[in-house]
Amino acid sequence: MSTPTAPDAIYRNDEGLGIWEHRGKVAAVGVGHAPTSRRWDGRPETCVGAITIDALRKAIDDAGVAPNQIDGLVVVPVTTTGAFWEQGKPLPMDVIQSFNQTDDPLDGVAKLSAEWLLANMPELTNVQFTMYGPGCMSNALNVTAQAVGDGLTHTCLVVKSWHNFEGRYYQGGANAGDAIPGTPAITQLWGGPASYSTALQFAEYCRKYGKNHEMMAPFMENSRRNGLMFPEGYWAQHRPEKLLPEDYLASRWIAKPANLFDNDIPIMMSGAYLFSTSERAQDMKQKPVYILNHASSNTRPRSLLPTLDEVEADTARTARKIYEGAGITADDLSFENMYDGFSLFHQFHLEGLGYRGIKFGEALDFYQTDISIEGPNPVSPSGGNVGSGRSRVWMHTDCIQQLQGRAGPRQVTGVKPEVGVSGGPMPLGGNFTVWSASPD
């Protein structure tokens, strides 16, 4: 079996598509997370392949589905954005030989293929459909939802994992060479930290609206608080430390006005879900969470970096797509779990959505009000990457758990959890999912 990358046609990129044809007919049921760690310790049982198998098996068990009932697998094949196996570094043969291998020796160590997973999960005997969702769980979720809706698979696993090696993030791979091929040769011309484009947009945002970086502190404190109530997350598992305003504001700049805590901490993690048709989901172990819509942004900026004007236009456009396909309005959102890694663009997503009626330039003032899970306007109840480490997954897990009533101490109490939205990563270029406790 050769696994294709999802075709463009699977995504809902455009406005005017109307209600999603599979609205309420696809459901998420099972959730599985592997234990997190800061970096890989070199053991076979903790490599990215192993933790992915762990997460997948937990999702299967959580849904109460027999493995031979699963007929689909959607995988994000890339497992890092900045921690690459150093060229010339000896391969970890003891780890590689601990698993059934593919043609790529780093499969399961520094990347993931569907073939590697199937070769090492013999219980998945009936998988007929595999597909790659590039980049993020947000993308893979769109692929999975559409594939189940289209009948390409009826019981489908979807997984995103991250590895993290020793060494400085983003300083290996292509960045370590003397030349960078393709578009990044232009977009990364100045060699700035990854957050610098977001920092530039945020600086312009502050100038335009008369805001400042200090106004981010309540959001950061709230996100870490929520993260510390997320037992699957890195900070909760390893360093249960609050992020008080004093802590946040004392931190050093990485790309001013983005400081250390505005940049999410890279970790090892794996998160998996089991999706099915709404009909089949009725017989599974957990309460189904229905997908009302998925929507994507594939907008290209006009120049090297998106300007604030482009960001605002596109987040508004994305919101219109989200609402149109789901048949809802901003008023229907019980909570939002838009992406936050980097924290300084969460407000762009929030304002684009018009969450709780806020308009462009108002989110930082909104952060000064009650945005806790106990209040009427919960912001990022997952805590996102700020709260649990770099994954781009927590926001989705939280939506499912909130709507299933399984978010534990993180459960929103100020509103009835009925409809949530999650997705990212970037304000220009992302994939989004609308989740609901009911199919209607």
Add this chain to the structure above:
Amino acid sequence: MDMVRLVRDKGFLIGSCSDRTLSGQRAIWAEHDIEVDFVVAKHMLPDVKAKFEADTYLHIGDREDLDRQYALKAGFDFLWPDEAVAHPHFKPED
């Protein structure tokens, strides 16, 4: 922590300088019942030097880019952990 207690008892001014949160650093010291003179973020060694008058300023760290370079730039001497263990400062007085 025993090393820190030893130099504390010898009269050194001590503290921590880290990317860990200020509240997190304080929590670690409190957990070990060690009273420190300062707790600062990674880039604030110059503030420490400005605040405290001392004969020598010494930073112990384990990163070239984030510890040694910052320390030297701020006018501190620098020791790697293994060098610190062997340094006379951290030996009991006879």
